Amino acid sequence: MTATNGWVAEDYAKVNAPHLRTALAALSLAGDALERGGAFAEIGCGTGDIARVAAERGFEVWASDASQSMVDATRQRCAGLPVHVEVCPAERLDLPEDRFTVVHSSWVLHWVTEVEQPLRRMAGALRPGGHLVLQWTGAHPRGQGPGMFGILRQVAGGPKWRDLLAEAQPAMREYPADEVAARLTAAGLDLVHYDPELAHPLSAKGPGPTLADLPDLRERYKLAGFATQAAALGERADEFVDEVLTTMIEAGQVDPHHARIVARRPG
Template structure:
């Protein structure tokens, strides 16, 4: 199983409120697209809150996620609404061309093994005047070197943990904001909002790890970011997560470098 298709909706729902809020904030930057109706693509639907919101605004929604548990949750939340949800990782997107008013993906790109092709498919799927709305983590410039994801990979691949995590190595990837923007422009879109470093509710609050905050940070990462590793490690999950978090803060790499880009297909 990959990191995302192993996630359980009931776990993710405990920590996803900040993600939903930032997704709604990003969508508000898509001009008047949310008032136009039409078709809405939700790539990485999670537990379905954004799909439901779009459907309640009059959109026909196509939603996907790599996690069957997430897709089931979206179907339950959106029952009776114009929402079709299916299991499909972003790497295998096959969207009809020039169909969607909005193609939205928040907090997904850093789980995708290669983003060029999925981004181009999203761009082709927009009707004239349509918007793609993206948010993701690990968007720092290449010259800054790897951040938390790099430290996570290093620790997971160390002799202490490598054998225990043989089938659950971290799957996060870094995609600099400028590189994502270049792909979108090359695909024929115009950038209408470019924010290579946004503040997220889950961003680190300071340079050091406050011991009082460790239990809550551990809980959040076990339920979401490190969920696959936590499931594989069982009773040793806390030990692994604590080691990663302490190393990240000691290296001053706790900033996750969240980015937001909105782009439009010319009318």
């Protein structure tokens, strides 16, 4: 469920269980779509958990991810099942039109450099009555200013880290939920479920994380959101991750702003 080449499947699997639960919860909002079989597209397949679930329920699955490591893990996990998997960033999606009963993408949109074309292609790939299931991070309104991803880019682009991360600048972008919803309706889909402030198992609870939580947060983000930067920095990865997280905590920008949309093609 990622779209950056720095991710390693073995590391991702260590923090993937909550993401898998949210994906299954989102798919359950698509009515009886998972019981009807047909074709299933998994955009950002991660380690192949959802692709396997869909295949075991009778779907033929087309899965993709930008990470070769994730694609290899999906092939292994789904061996013997009708799962076709390839390396393909979401920006280069080439899905056949009018084909899929379900198109699913959890925790990927915020890795995409622009979403208009990918969203249009996902919508166009649905057969009449098909469902598009999306979840992503960084969905807060434009008026709230830069959030966690903005702070990450500011730190990574500063003089201390800019040269070291010249080939590994953060790719995450913010896409407000209302803008994504508008693009889907413009593509002819009906919104079945719209949650612009989704609670996520990895989100902070209560007052949010403090500096005392840095050790736990550091390991989680090194394996997940900052994997590409951590790989590029080597022994200095902890220093970078701590600086980013400390800046976020001190700025009060620790809400990831998750969102979930389920949309249906009429017919």
